[in-house]
Amino acid sequence: MKIVVIGNCQGIVLSNCLTLMAPGHKIERRLVTDDMRDLEAHDVILMQRGGGAKIAKHLEASGLTAPAAGNWDAPRPAHAPRLLFWPNVIFNGFHPDVVYLDPPLVSPIGNEHSAICLAAWKQGLSVDETRSLFRRDVFAALGFFQYFDDARSWLAIQLHDLGFPGEQLVERWSASGCFMHEVVHPKIHVLADVAHVLMEKIGIFPAIRNPEKLLLDRLQNGPIWPLYPPLSEALGLGPSEYLFKAGVGENAWLPPTVYDLDSFIRASFMRFEQASPESLQCARLDNGAYNDLRALVKSEIAGDRAQPVSPYTGLADYQFWRRAIERTPQEKVDPVVSGKFKITKAERIATAGSCFAQHISRTLGSSGFNYYIAESAPEGMSAEDGLSRNFGIFSARFGNIYTARQLVQLFDRAYGRFCPMDTEWMRTDGRWADPFRPTVEPDGFLSEADVERSREAHLSCVRSMFESLHVFIFTLGLTEGWRAKHDGAVFPLAPGVAAGCMDFERYEFINFGVKDIVDDLNSFIRQLRTVNPGAKVILTVSPVPLIATYEDRHVLVSTTYSKSTLRVAAEEVASHHHDVAYFPSYEVITGAFNRGAYFEADLRSIRSDGVEHVMALFLRHYTNTVTAIRKPESSSIGAWMEAEEAQKVVCDEILMDT
Numbered sequence: 001m002k003i004v005v006i007g008n009c010q011g012i013v014l015s016n017c018l019t020l021m022a023p024g025h026k027i028e029r030r031l032v033t034d035d036m037r038d039l040e041a042h043d044v045i046l047m048q049r050g051g052g053a054k055i056a057k058h059l060e061a062s063g064l065t066a067p068a069a070g071n072w073d074a075p076r077p078a079h080a081p082r083l084l085f086w087p088n089v090i091f092n093g094f095h096p097d098v099v100y101l102d103p104p105l106v107s108p109i110g111n112e113h114s115a116i117c118l119a120a121w122k123q124g125l126s127v128d129e130t131r132s133l134f135r136r137d138v139f140a141a142l143g144f145f146q147y148f149d150d151a152r153s154w155l156a157i158q159l160h161d162l163g164f165p166g167e168q169l170v171e172r173w174s175a176s177g178c179f180m181h182e183v184v185h186p187k188i189h190v191l192a193d194v195a196h197v198l199m200e201k202i203g204i205f206p207a208i209r210n211p212e213k214l215l216l217d218r219l220q221n222g223p224i225w226p227l228y229p230p231l232s233e234a235l236g237l238g239p240s241e242y243l244f245k246a247g248v249g250e251n252a253w254l255p256p257t258v259y260d261l262d263s264f265i266r267a268s269f270m271r272f273e274q275a276s277p278e279s280l281q282c283a284r285l286d287n288g289a290y291n292d293l294r295a296l297v298k299s300e301i302a303g304d305r306a307q308p309v310s311p312y313t314g315l316a317d318y319q320f321w322r323r324a325i326e327r328t329p330q331e332k333v334d335p336v337v338s339g340k341f342k343i344t345k346a347e348r349i350a351t352a353g354s355c356f357a358q359h360i361s362r363t364l365g366s367s368g369f370n371y372y373i374a375e376s377a378p379e380g381m382s383a384e385d386g387l388s389r390n391f392g393i394f395s396a397r398f399g400n401i402y403t404a405r406q407l408v409q410l411f412d413r414a415y416g417r418f419c420p421m422d423t424e425w426m427r428t429d430g431r432w433a434d435p436f437r438p439t440v441e442p443d444g445f446l447s448e449a450d451v452e453r454s455r456e457a458h459l460s461c462v463r464s465m466f467e468s469l470h471v472f473i474f475t476l477g478l479t480e481g482w483r484a485k486h487d488g489a490v491f492p493l494a495p496g497v498a499a500g501c502m503d504f505e506r507y508e509f510i511n512f513g514v515k516d517i518v519d520d521l522n523s524f525i526r527q528l529r530t531v532n533p534g535a536k537v538i539l540t541v542s543p544v545p546l547i548a549t550y551e552d553r554h555v556l557v558s559t560t561y562s563k564s565t566l567r568v569a570a571e572e573v574a575s576h577h578h579d580v581a582y583f584p585s586y587e588v589i590t591g592a593f594n595r596g597a598y599f600e601a602d603l604r605s606i607r608s609d610g611v612e613h614v615m616a617l618f619l620r621h622y623t624n625t626v627t628a629i630r631k632p633e634s635s636s637i638g639a640w641m642e643a644e645e646a647q648k649v650v651c652d653e654i655l656m657d658t
Contacts, residue, residue: 001022001025001026001043001044001202001204002025002026002028002041002042002043002044003018003022003025003026003027003028003042003043003044003045003046003202004027004028004029004030004039004042004044004045004046005018005027005028005029005030005046006030006031006032006034006036006045006046006047006048007031007032007046007047007048007086007088008031008032008048008088008184009185009218009219009222010048010088010089010184010185010186010191010219011029011030011031011048012029012218012219013188013191013215013217013218013219014046014086014191014194014195015027015028015029016211016215016218017188017191017192017195017211017212017215018195018198018199020207020208020211020214020215021195021196021199021204021206021207021208021211022199022204022206022207023207024207025204028042032048039081040080040081042081043081043082044081044082044083044084044202045081045082045083045084046084046085046086046198047083047084047085047086048085048086048087048088049085049086049087049088049158049162050088082202084198084201084202085162086162086194086198087158087159087162087164087194088158088184089155089180089184089186089190089191089194090155090158090183090184091151091155091179091180091183091186092147092151092183093147093148093149093150093151093152094148094178094179094180094227094231094235095180095182095183095225095227096139096142096143096144096147096231097114097115097116097144097228098112098113098114098115098182098183098225099112099113099114099115099118099282099284100112100113100282101113101118101280101281101282102281102282103279103281105271105272105274105275105280106271107223107268107271108244108246108257108259108264108267108268108271109223109224109225109244109245109246109247109257109259109264110182110222110223110246110247111223112182112183112223112225113268113282114264114265114268115142115282115284115285115290116130116133116134116138116142116293117130117264117265117268117269117272118268118272118280118282118285119285119290119293120133120293121268121269121272121277122272122277122280122285123292123293123294125293125294125297127262127265127266127269129294129297130265131261131262131265132297133293133296133297134228134242134261135230136230136316137296137299137315137316138296139228139230139231140316140317140323141289141296141317142287142289142290143287143289144228144231145231145234145316145317146332148231148235149620152170152174155170156169156170163201164194164197165197169193169197171624172193173189173190173193174624175624176189177237178227178232178237181219181220181222181223181224181225182222182223182224182225183225185219185222185223186219187217187219187220188212188215188217188218188219188220189212192210192211192212195211221247221248222247222248223244223245223246223247224244224245225244226240226241226242226243226244227240228240228242229241229242242260242261242264243258243259243260244258244259244260244261244264245257245258245259246258246259318334318335318337325591325592325593328593330593330594330597331613333588333591333593333594333613334617334620335584335587335588335591335617336583336584336617336618336620336621337621338621339581339621339622340574340578340579340581341536341579341581341622342622342623342624343369343470343471343536343622343623344623344624345368345369345370345623346370347369347370347470347471348370348372348468348469348470348471349364349369349370349371349372349469349470349471349472349473350372350374350395350396350465350469350471350472350473351364351371351394351395351472351473351474351475352394352395352396352398352401352407352410352472352473352474352475353400353401353402353473353474353475353476353477353540353542354400354401354402354475354476354477354478354542354544355400355477355542355544356475356477356540356542356543356544356585356606358393358394359606359611359614359615360473360475360540360585360615360618361393361394361395361473363611363615363618363619367619367623369623371395372395372465372468372469373391373392373395373396374395374396374461374462374464374465374468375391375395375396375397375457375458375461375462375465376391376392377389377391377392388442389440389441389442390437390439390440395465395469396458396461396462396465397437397440397458397461398410398436398437398440398458398462399437399438399439399440399492400477400492401474401477401492402477402478402481402492403476403477403478403479403481403490403512403517403520404476404512404516404517404520404521404524404569405481405483405490405512405516405520406436406481406490406491406492407474407520407521407524408520408523408524408527409436409489409490410436410462411462411466411524411527411528412527413436413459414459414462414463414466415463415531418489420435420436420484420487420489421484421486421487421489422435422484422489422491422500423435423448423451423452423455424445424448424451424452425438425495425499425500425501426499426500426501427444427498427499429444431443431444431445431446432444432445432446432447432448432450432451432499433445433451433498433499433500434451434454434455435489435491435495435499435500436489436491436492437458437492438491438492438493438497438498438499438500439493439498441454444499463531466528466531466532466535467531467532468532469532469535470534470535470536471535471536471537471538472528472535472536472537472538473537473538473540473583474537474538474539474540475539475540475541475542475585476517476539476540476541476542476566476569476570477542477544477566478546478562478566479511479512479513479517479561479562479565479566480509480510480511480512480546480549480550480551480558480562481509481510481511481512482494482495482507482508482509482510483507483508483510484506484507485505485506485507485508486506490510494507494509494550495507509550511551511561512565513565514565514568514569514572517565517566517569518569518572518573521539521569521570521573522573522576525537525573525577525580535579536579536580536581537577537579537580537581538580538581538582538583538622539570539573539574539580539581539582539583540570540582540583540584540585540586541563541566541567541570541585541586542563542585542586543563543585543586543588543589543590543606544604544605544606545559545603545604546558546559546562547604563586563590567586570582581622583618583622585614585618588610588613588614588617589606589610589614594610597609597610598610598613
């Protein structure tokens with residue numbers, strides 16, 4: 001098979017990988033500027049995205065047109081070569097300071113320039129003053145720390161649009177560390193992965209799985225831009241240095257020219273002197289943050305001289321309201337900052353809690369994670385019936401668990417450490433319900449014995465869940481609850497709401513405080529460790545307001561008390577355990593920055609765009625999955641209704657206001 005690779009300098013490395021991986025085939029490489037007259041003589045044309053108007057015109061004249069995204073088997077004329085597209089891998093997440101000038105100007109190391117150096121030179125700053133700008137607070141002011149996540153999402157989308165597994169590839173590359181020499185030069189293992197995808201689409205089995213281990217990385221001969229130390233630290237990639245390596249081209253046997261920060265700034269200024277300030281055009285400098293770099297220089301000098309220095313000087317943008325909220329677009333607000341640990345797709349993730357927890361489980365399942373369901377619907381039961389009977393809504397069929405006390409008692413009941421006196425409640429229709437999950441059977445149980453049999457099977461599944469999970473996500477929902485006076489059993493709903501009968505001689509209202517909740521959560525974590533020592537826990541607080549309060553006060557005041565208490569308790573517990581984290585879904589939904597936009601008209605139900613914001617942050621910070629939230633292009637009413645239906649959740653407490 002004759003294969004031609006058309007592209008820029010990335011095509012050199014790609015064709016070398018393909019040559020090693022497919023030794024029985026002829027691999028030819030052409031730059032986009034080369035002659036394209038005999039392309040029809042090849043079996044496969046691998047053209048880089050954005051290959052140029054000249055190539056596109058020639059292909060069109062030959063009857064070859066670009067296939068739609070991911071359509072690898074697009075119709076083509078008889079005997080015409082197969083046309084496949086591969087990506088131009090561009091990623092500025094590691095090198096946000098890099099810019100390219102128009103018209104081009106050669107830099108000390110190639111075509112790449114520093115935006116800071118250019119802006120500083122145009123504003124008349126000295127070399128020493130410019131050097132002082134290469135520090136963390138300046139990078140934060142210029143938005144450098146926001147580039148990485150945006151670049152990951154953008155790259156994943158570009159790959160996906162060409163039929164490549166974008167999220168998986170970007171996740172794999174990110175896990176390898178800094179995978180770019182500079183913005184337009186990926187490291188060899190990146191292009192080796194691209195080669196693997198192309199060979200799979202062509203139908204060639206690779207003779208060598210890891211060509212990057214046997215080949216020289218030709219792009220390493222080009223310029224290498226450093227990963228600035230503050231950025232490397234923020235990305236968790238360890239120490240780095242300000243060392244700028246010039247490209248060596250084909251003279252790879254000669255020692256390269258390497259600049260430290262001081263010499264690079266001096267050399268850059270010398271290049272800028274060859275042109276007038278007006279002729280050096282760069283769109284990046286239109287960003288207002290670059291308008292007065294001298295003020296940033298003075299802020300450092302003033303900070304050095306002032307006694308004492310303000311403890312707030314140089315803090316990150318996310319620590320200031322104006323920068324993190326007022327000046328940040330709603331969809332970009334990120335109160336998470338960084339996750340406490342990462343979750344892999346192989347780990348079993350279980351969820352429990354209030355109704356908002358169902359959004360988390362749904363997103364994890366649809367994003368390819370191992371959402372753990374320990375209690376599945378019986379074989380033969382339809383999906384609709386299974387959902388109506390609470391199968392798959394949580395990891396086990398326990399319904400809503402609104403309070404920390406319920407969670408502790410669930411664990412104790414599962415392991416026989418607590419046997420409540422209330423074992424079944426009668427419904428108004430004469431059927432029976434489980435007091436601790438009163439709505440899991442919409443039509444009720446036929447007998448008390450049926451309740452007992454279902455409970456035994458359920459608690460067996462709960463034990464399996466606790467013993468087998470890797471990550472447990474619990475959403476705290478309420479502080480108010482009802483308990484039995486005789487043994488302290490706490491129920492998700494008061495007797496008389498869905499089943500049973502209220503008897504104030506037997507049952508009482510309780511409103512848990514911070515200490516109660518902290519003690520309950522710590523007790524649960526200790527007991528979980530006895531059956532699953534390696535389990536990690538993520539706590540969240542439901543942003544859904546109370547449907548009703550039993551306290552003799554306004555429901556808004558009770559909601560504020562309840563959520564504040566849960567939030568403080570979650571913080572206290574998470575801060576004392578290295579493998580227990582708090583995730584701020586409550587803050588994202590209720591934060592003033594969104595001006596109530598994440599609530600439906602009832603000011604209680606959560607809109608889908610609010611859920612998307614929460615889950616995008618969760619996947620970004622607690623997994624290596626790139627989440628590109630894009631609005632659907634179709635305006636079909638049917639598609640809209642399906643999307644709205646998918647956001648519905650099961651909330652037992654709604655029965656309190658019927």
